[in-house]
Amino acid sequence: MSQPLQFAVFGHPIAHSLSPQIHQAFARQFGIALEYRAIDATPEAFAETVQRFFQEEGGRGANVTLPHKSAAFAQADERTQAATRAGTANVLTSLANGRLSAHNTDGAALVRDLTERHDLDLRGHDALLLGAGGAARAVAWSLFEAGVQNLTIVNRSPAAADALADAIGEPARVHTRYWEDLANIGSFDLIVNATSAGTLGKSLTLPFSLAGSRAACYDLGYGKSAFGFLAWAHAAGARYAYDGLGMLVEQAADAFELWHGQRPATGPVYQSLHVQGT
Structure with missing residues (x-):
């Protein structure tokens, strides 16, 4: 009997991750046997742990979350345009000869969650992006390309916000x-x-x-990490307030398709997690 395909998510901490549950649900849609583990790696041990997973344990692909997205980008041999723009990677894929490819699917996942799941037309919107770190860099271009009219970036360190705006190049x-x-x-x-x-x-x-009268507020985090921002959004009178659970499911689907060549249905998985109150 053949061994199940090996996949993982790397983070620190990582025990809370929903990624193993999501990928197993996707795999069941296609009858694919896989093992998907959550691997806790400290920043100091990340590079060695990734290398061991792919080169010694037969890893085919991995998701990457905080605080390792920049390190994952640096460790890869090939990088997609989205990853290069962000300077971070949330997906690593095994290539031939021990090489790794870095992807960043966060921006596409955010836009798909907003426009397809929540039926928001972003065209013409005045958007405010809070933050200018790796997460913000991952989604800024996608928001812009989805048609927002104006994008204002605010960060506690102005230099990082200026650098992101300059990189987009649409003053x-x-x-x-x-x-x-x-x-x-x-x-x-x-x-x-x-x-x-x-x-x-x-x-x-x-x-x-x-928050404008028809504002949609979105936190890239999900669960407890999004509670504070969503409570503010409701108190401010925003029309919509969403956490990043749908984005998490969508970026997982992008990774699954990269690895398996088949696009899973995200709706049932999102609904299941949403009902669980995660």
Whole structure:
């Protein structure tokens, strides 16, 4: 009997990850036998752990989450345009001769969750992106390409926001502002929280004036890490408030398709996790 295909998700910590559950659900749709593990690797041990997984344990592919996305990008031999833009990778795929390919599917997954699952037309929206780190870089281009009219990037370190705006290279439509100015920059149709505040258990103090009357607010995190931002969105009167569970499922589907050549149905998996209240 052949051994199941080997896949994993790397993070630190990682015990909370839903990725093993999601990929097993996808595999059942096609009758694919696979083993998908959550591997906790410290930043110091990440490169060696990845190398061992792919070269000694027969790994075919891996998802990568905090805090390893930059390290995964650096370790790869080939990189997609999306990964190169972000400077981070959330998917690693085994190639011939021990080489690794890096992908970043976060931006495409976010847009698909917003436009297909939640039926939002992003064209013409004034969007506010909170944060300018790896998560923000991963989604900024996709938001822009989905048709948002203007994208304002605000980060506690202005230099990082400026660098991201400069990289996109559309000064008429992509702007940066100081965090201290949030109370005075008007309201937005779409607000995306790409900061690590929720993940780190920190509160995010934002003025209610940011949320326009038809605003959609979206946190890239899910579960407990998104509670604070979503509570703010409801209190601010936003029309919609979503966490990143759908984005997580969509980026997992992108990885699954990369590895198996078949596109899984994401709706049933999302609904199952959503009902569980994760």
